Amino acid sequence: MNCKEYKEFTEQWLTNGKLAQDVINKMETHLAACPLCREESRSFFQVINSFSRSSSLDQLPQDIMESDLRASIMAKISNKSIQFKSKKPFIYRITAVAASLIIIFGAVFGVITLQRSNQSTEVIVCFTLYAPEASTVSLVGDFTDWHPLELDLDQQGNWIKSIGLKPEQSYLYNFLINGQTWIPDPQADMNIDDGFGGKNSVINL
Amino acid sequence: MNHIESPISGVKLDNNFDDLEYISRVLQGETKAFEVLIEKYQLLIKKLAYNYLHHTEDVLDASQDIFVEIYKSLPRFDLSKGFLPWLYSVALNTLKKKYRKIKGHTLVIKKAQEQKREDIEKNEIHNRAQEDRMVVKEAVHKLPEKLREIIILYYYENLKVSEISEITGLSDENIKSRLFRARKKLKEDLQDMQPF
The missing domain is CATH 1.10.1740.10 (RNA polymerase sigma factor, region 2, helix turn helix motif)
Known part of the structure; x- marks a missing residue:
């Protein structure tokens, strides 16, 4: 391998990120024999060489490798008493409704109707999703502790659930379709990243 | 590869x-x-x-x-x-x-690497490849987060572009572009370093 070929291969690696191991070996041999190329790109060759042998790129130190995390994680989990299935029904309080204000967001898929009670201690929020072909639709949000709360289907294919929420707060939620697919509310006024590659709908009361 | x-x-x-x-x-x-x-x-x-x-x-x-x-x-x-x-x-x-x-994670990384260097010296093992990897690792850690993450998944975790796409939600083209930018940046950053 000469200097020209060496440079061509470094360019090739830059473009597609891969080189055959025998090419890398030849580059290494060239580098050992050529002070000029060594001066120019010894450090860069380290990247090419290291990345081509990535299984040994960073061997875990033995103490990390050998430490078994099971006991400590299980202890953390039980300490936090995280429960996935609440046996208790979702409890919500609805105070006397004086439908003084009704706001309707959208009409095609998700519809949220807000009715502010005159006592202003609670807002009744009607979550609606038009999904006639779904077998089940649940509401899952921070106000349900992310436990699914099943919606009721009406004759028009709308899934509906009214719940009472404290005003002056923001809530995050999703719809869960057929117990499997999470979707944000298509008609929400805002959706934000949930930090796990999905979206959460936001409702500001 | x-x-x-x-x-x-x-x-x-x-x-x-x-x-x-x-x-x-x-x-x-x-x-x-x-x-x-x-x-x-x-x-x-x-x-x-x-x-x-x-x-x-x-x-x-x-x-x-x-x-x-x-x-x-x-x-x-x-x-x-x-x-x-x-x-x-x-x-x-x-x-x-x-x-x-x-805070000051660079310091933490350096400390870890110094420790590693000491260990190597202590054991009287001159492992050039390992030293190279540390230099590269340091350069990778200095990359902007968007590039570093993709480099780690691709080269360190050995995942395919399609798999990284599934994990990050980024398009294949976006991932390829980030990989290219990261390689280019590594080249530029390492060229400034004193060869050893």
């Missing part, structure tokens, strides 16, 4: 029926079943955390945080989708949060 296997031999991003069974059992309240998932994936998670953080204490700490986060997030896992991409994405998000929290 040879596609080298993940630390857990044979792990692919496809779903594994055993995983789904254990996930379902955890979701049905059998917390103990989560221990099997920890046992199976702890090496993968520790390696990812190590590549991301490079500090023994933080690695174990972060790995535990990741599993707790995975446990807490399990109800949100879509059983019809792949578990491993989801696992990676929860892990990465937890690491990003953790990484941001560490």
Whole structure:
């Protein structure tokens, strides 16, 4: 391998990120024999060489490798008493409704109707999703502790659930379709990243 | 480049029926079943955390945080989708949060590397390849987060572009572009360094 070929291969690696191991070996041999190329790109060759042998790129130190995390994680989990299935029904309080204000967001898929009670201690929020072909639709949000709360289907294919929420707060939620697919509310006024590659709908009361 | 296997031999991003069974059992309240998932994936998670953080204490700490986060997030896992991409994405998000929290992380990395250098000297082992890897690692850690993350997944975790796309939600083209930019930046950064 000469200097020209060496440079061509470094360019090739830059473009597609891969080189055959025998090419890398030849580059290494060239580098050992050529002070000029060594001066120019010894450090860069380290990247090419290291990345081509990535299984040994960073061997875990033995103490990390050998430490078994099971006991400590299980202890953390039980300490936090995280429960996935609440046996208790979702409890919500609805105070006397004086439908003084009704706001309707959208009409095609998700519809949220807000009715502010005159006592202003609670807002009744009607979550609606038009999904006639779904077998089940649940509401899952921070106000349900992310436990699914099943919606009721009406004759028009709308899934509906009214719940009472404290005003002056923001809530995050999703719809869960057929117990499997999470979707944000298509008609929400805002959706934000949930930090796990999905979206959460936001409702500001 | 040879596609080298993940630390857990044979792990692919496809779903594994055993995983789904254990996930379902955890979701049905059998917390103990989560221990099997920890046992199976702890090496993968520790390696990812190590590549991301490079500090023994933080690695174990972060790995535990990741599993707790995975446990807490399990109800949100879509059983019809792949578990491993989801696992990676929860892990990465937890690491990003953790990484941001560490103040002066460069110092931490340097300390870890100095320690490593001392160890090498102490054992009187002159391992050029290992030293090279440390230099590269340091350069990778100096990359902007958007580029560093992709480099770690591609070169350190040996994932394919399509798999990284599944984990990050980025398009293949975006990932390829980031990989190119990262390689170019590494070249520029390392050219400024004194060759040894």
